[in-house]
Amino acid sequence: MNKIFLYAFVLAGLASCKGPSEEEKAQAAARTPADTVTTAATSVDLPAPYATESVTKRSKVIDWPAGRTPVVPAGFTVTEYAGSFNSPRWLYVTPNGDVLVAESNTVPTNPKKKVAAALNLDPSRSLKPTSANRITLLRDTNQDGKPDLRATFLTGLNQPLGMLVLGNYFYVANTDAVLRFAYQPGQTKITGPGQKILDLPAGGYNNHWTRNLLAAPDGSKIYVSVGSGSNVGENGMDKEKRRANVLVINPDGSGEQIYAAGLRNPVGMAWAPGTGTLWTAVNERDELGDELVPDYLTSVRQGAFYGWPYAYFGQHEDPRRQGEAPELVRKTVVPDVALGPHTASLGLAFYDQKAFPAKYRNGAFIGQHGSWNRSTFSGYKVVFVPFHNGRPSGPMEDFATGFIANEEGKQVYGRPVGLTVQPDGALLIADDAGNKVWRVVAANSGK
Numbered sequence: 001m002n003k004i005f006l007y008a009f010v011l012a013g014l015a016s017c018k019g020p021s022e023e024e025k026a027q028a029a030a031r032t033p034a035d036t037v038t039t040a041a042t043s044v045d046l047p048a049p050y051a052t053e054s055v056t057k058r059s060k061v062i063d064w065p066a067g068r069t070p071v072v073p074a075g076f077t078v079t080e081y082a083g084s085f086n087s088p089r090w091l092y093v094t095p096n097g098d099v100l101v102a103e104s105n106t107v108p109t110n111p112k113k114k115v116a117a118a119l120n121l122d123p124s125r126s127l128k129p130t131s132a133n134r135i136t137l138l139r140d141t142n143q144d145g146k147p148d149l150r151a152t153f154l155t156g157l158n159q160p161l162g163m164l165v166l167g168n169y170f171y172v173a174n175t176d177a178v179l180r181f182a183y184q185p186g187q188t189k190i191t192g193p194g195q196k197i198l199d200l201p202a203g204g205y206n207n208h209w210t211r212n213l214l215a216a217p218d219g220s221k222i223y224v225s226v227g228s229g230s231n232v233g234e235n236g237m238d239k240e241k242r243r244a245n246v247l248v249i250n251p252d253g254s255g256e257q258i259y260a261a262g263l264r265n266p267v268g269m270a271w272a273p274g275t276g277t278l279w280t281a282v283n284e285r286d287e288l289g290d291e292l293v294p295d296y297l298t299s300v301r302q303g304a305f306y307g308w309p310y311a312y313f314g315q316h317e318d319p320r321r322q323g324e325a326p327e328l329v330r331k332t333v334v335p336d337v338a339l340g341p342h343t344a345s346l347g348l349a350f351y352d353q354k355a356f357p358a359k360y361r362n363g364a365f366i367g368q369h370g371s372w373n374r375s376t377f378s379g380y381k382v383v384f385v386p387f388h389n390g391r392p393s394g395p396m397e398d399f400a401t402g403f404i405a406n407e408e409g410k411q412v413y414g415r416p417v418g419l420t421v422q423p424d425g426a427l428l429i430a431d432d433a434g435n436k437v438w439r440v441v442a443a444n445s446g447k
Contacts, residue, residue: 019287020319025050028319037314037334041385041392044294044338049319052289055375059412060123061433062405068413070382070429071402072440075357078400081428081439082147086132087125089210089432090347090418092163096185097423098139099147101430101437102172103132104159106207123410124372125433126207133157135172137188138437145426145439154181154190161267162213164222166251171222173211176202178224178253197253198224201242205230207265207283207369210346214269217276221248225280227265232285232320233309244308246280246300260300262332264308268348268419272299273362275390281348281366282335284312286373288319295345297364297385297392298335307332337392343379344369347419347430350387355425356442363387365399365427367416380404382416382429400429400440 020028029048037044072078087105094100106126108114116122117129135154138147154160154172162173170183170190178198181190200211208227215222228244229235246266248259265283272279278300284293285308293312310325311317314334339345347367351360363386368379382400386393405411414434421427422439429438 019054020050024319028322031322032316032319035316039334039336039338039392041337042395044313045291046294046313046316047289047291049288049292052291052375054287054289054373056372057375057377057410058122058124058372059370059377059380059415060410061125061415062411062413064413064434064436069402070400070414070416070438072400075443076440077443078438078440079145081145081437082138082150083436085136085435085437086134087128087432088136088418088430088435088437090161090163090212091420091428091430091437093420093422094165094185098137098186098188099420099422099428099437100153100163101136101138102160102163102418103134103136104157104161105131105432106209107131107159109203124415131159133160135160135163139188143424145424145441149188151188153188159209161210162225164213164215166215166219166222169251171213173200173213173224175204175209175211176200178211178213178222178249180253198249198256200224200226201229203229204243206372207344207346210265210267212267212269214271214278217271219251222251223248223259223269223278225263225266225269227267227283228308230309231287232318234320237309246278259302260304260306262304262306262308262310262328263300266300267346268366269300270348270350270364272364272387272390273350273352277390279348279350279364281339281345282306283344283346284341285309285318286342290374290376291341294338294341295343295368296335296339297337297345297348297366297396298333301333304333305331306335313338337385337396339366339368339383339396340378342371342374344371345379345383347382347417349419349421349427351421351427353421353423353425356427357444359386360384362390364392365419366396367419367429369415369417369432370403370412377404377407377412380412380415382419400438403431403434
């Protein structure tokens with residue numbers, strides 16, 4: 001059987017069930033007509049639901065040609081920091097400057113996806129039969145911008161993502177639990193047993209297996225992001241307990257509370273420099289058309305509700321949850337910055353150093369993993385949102401592009417995800433499809 005045909009056959013049943021009828025689409029548009037929402041930094045045009053057909057367009061990853069890199073603005077240089085990873089999805093810089101790379105990926109549970117993974121039929125390289133489940137340490141001992149020590153820091157994990165050093169512990173967020181390990185600054189390998197301090201709900205729609213960690217500025221709490229288990233609650237909201245939330249716990253795992261809810265898939269989390277405000281990048285829902293729903297960057301208020309699954313980008317009711325929770329629709333908070341529909345905006349890092357030009361200082365970089373539910377590719381790049389006095393001060397702009405090789409052929413070289421800023425001011429970009437970590441530096445550091 002032709003491989004392309006076999007791939008299409010195997011994955012044919014993986015999309016959601018039959019879409020709405022034309023009459024249902026018209027009714028949805030009447031209930032939630034086109035709208036323009038003005039936020040602090042942007043004006044966002046929202047078409048009516050189903051204004052365009054829901055489209056599946058998956059990328060085909062091809063290898064980066066020798067000598068080719070992502071494209072960055074004039075005045076910046078990008079180089080390969082390290083390569084030969086197995087899905088390097090997330091990055092963390094330890095207090096002593098080591099870079100930790102979480103290598104993990106989607107593992108199929110659906111029988112059809114298992115077949116696709118086993119036969120290597122997924123051209124996007126997202127679907128693999130197993131996950132590396134490893135954290136790799138990179139150390140640049142002579143400060144020349146290239147790691148000269150590479151070591152396996154921790155293995156035996158279960159789809160790890162978020163990492164954190166707090167006190168004398170190293171924390172890691174598996175897809176199903178938060179673990180902590182005894183840790184001393186500078187060590188290159190975790191050898192002692194880990195302690196599970198928190199169970200987490202596992203599984204999830206597309207890439208919603210990721211769990212991130214962030215410490216409070218004073219170290220008194222740990223924030224844990226948990227994405228939804230579905231696109232829009234189609235499996236029943238009883239399956240979504242403790243999901244689509246940012247949770248908060250004590251460092252020993254006790255005292256769990258829901259910090260904020262209705263966040264479909266919050267992954268990147270960070271504190272805006274000079275403030276006590278938590279921000280997150282949120283991957284929004286699918287199958288309402290090309291331009292719905294925009295992913296977003298937002299500040300996160302304790303006790304706030306951000307809409308999922310009942311409403312989107314403010315009080316716009318999702319037609320698939322029509323009439324179910326009007327009180328939650330009314331209290332839905334409008335997010336701060338629209339990042340484009342279906343971009344898979346996941347990574348988040350505030351620029352808290354001084355090596356980049358002044359316009360970038362204290363602003364936010366977002367890693368956009370790239371679309372599958374849009375007729376033209378969106379995402380597949382790193383974008384930047386300027387900030388002033390702790391608030392967004394303008395719309396997003398492209399920063400690192402060049403990941404798309406040939407849109408007509410659906411070919412991409414890589415897919416950026418996690419981001420981090422090194423102590424010397426360089427920006428690191430995890431490219432989980434290209435199996436590389438890229439490093440961006442400014443030509444005129446400090447200016």
